Amino acid sequence: MREHFEVIRRLVGEVPVTPLATGLDHRVYAVGDGLVARFGPGAGEEAALLAAVAPRVPLPVPVPLAVDAAAGCLVLPRVCGVSLLERPSPERGRFASAMADFVAAVHVLQWPAPLDETPPSAWLAEARETWPRVRDLVPGWVEAFLENDAPASVAPCFIHGDLGAEHVFVDGDEITGVIDWGDAALGDPAVDHGRLMRDFDLDFGERARFYAICTALEDVAYGREPYVTNAVAALERLART
The missing domain is CATH 3.90.1200 (Aminoglycoside 3'-phosphotransferase; Chain: A, domain 2)
Incomplete structure (x- = not known):
């Protein structure tokens, strides 16, 4: 977890980071007030996919604001609601x-x-x-x-x-x-x-x-x-x- 915090702060600066969710192959953190960081396999490929898909579908798809493919990290806008x-x-x-x-x-x-x-x-x-x-x-x-x-x-x-x-x-x-x-x-x-x-x-x-x-x-x-x-x-x- 400490390594994840270091990656996030390198990407977005000194902001509060809180564990948010854990899945079978990923971990998600709340970053500041309006971002999330997601760690998992294929982060670079997923970032490219999201950027390509978002303008071509009729519902919102979050697009990464920062990526560290080597660390498997995507930083995305936090989707509001439930x-x-x-x-x-x-x-x-x-x-x-x-x-x-x-x-x-x-x-x-x-x-x-x-x-x-x-x-x-x-x-x-x-x-x-x-x-x-x-x-x-x-x-x-x-x-x-x-x-x-x-x-x-x-x-x-x-x-x-x-x-x-x-x-x-x-x-x-x-x-x-x-x-x-x-x-x-x-x-x-x-x-x-x-x-x-x-x-x-x-x-x-x-x-x-x-x-x-x-x-x-x-x-x-x-x-x-x-x-x-x-x-x-x-x-x-x-x-x-």
């Missing part, structure tokens, strides 16, 4: 149309992102492995779903890769930022559609429903609150989709 994961699912409906327009714009972007070759069959295998951990927490119909075959692979396009409600921030009725582009790749567009189907009750069809169910099971098995409650509620809805 994550939509903290809002009850019915309240998210007012943002569903904007998210549908946003993902459509993302999927036509041309960018040399890494290729995600994970086949749907691998998603299904992982979901089956998690079943013993979640069977007492989720609706019973899920077991029958897991007996089905996975959908076939499709041609990849540019995707956000982790477009869940936790990465969409709002202030009142305004979306203030779509964050965390570290999983952006050339992949199956239904990966993005599935998370939107899970969290925003959008309907992108059966292929997206497959990913919606798989990601919900992952959150139930390995997530914390409010991820677990959100995922269980999504599975209740997905039974009727």
Whole structure:
């Protein structure tokens, strides 16, 4: 952590730095009153991606103000408001149309992102492995779903890769930022559609429903609150989709 503080102060000067969040492969700090510093792999590539994406999509995307690629550090403007994961699912409906327009714009972007070759069959295998951990927490119909075959692979396009409600921030009725582009790749567009189907009750069809169910099971098995409650509620809805 001390090394991170030194990198931040070298980039932005002597300002207060406070730990904010920790993920599987990243650490985030509040920097002064209006910035955040994010440490993780691929910082240089993500900085270039954010600068390219921001002017080409219909919702705000934070653009780095300073980068230390060697240290894995991005300094970005802090997105105001709260994550939509903290809002009850019915309240998210007012943002569903904007998210549908946003993902459509993302999927036509041309960018040399890494290729995600994970086949749907691998998603299904992982979901089956998690079943013993979640069977007492989720609706019973899920077991029958897991007996089905996975959908076939499709041609990849540019995707956000982790477009869940936790990465969409709002202030009142305004979306203030779509964050965390570290999983952006050339992949199956239904990966993005599935998370939107899970969290925003959008309907992108059966292929997206497959990913919606798989990601919900992952959150139930390995997530914390409010991820677990959100995922269980999504599975209740997905039974009727």
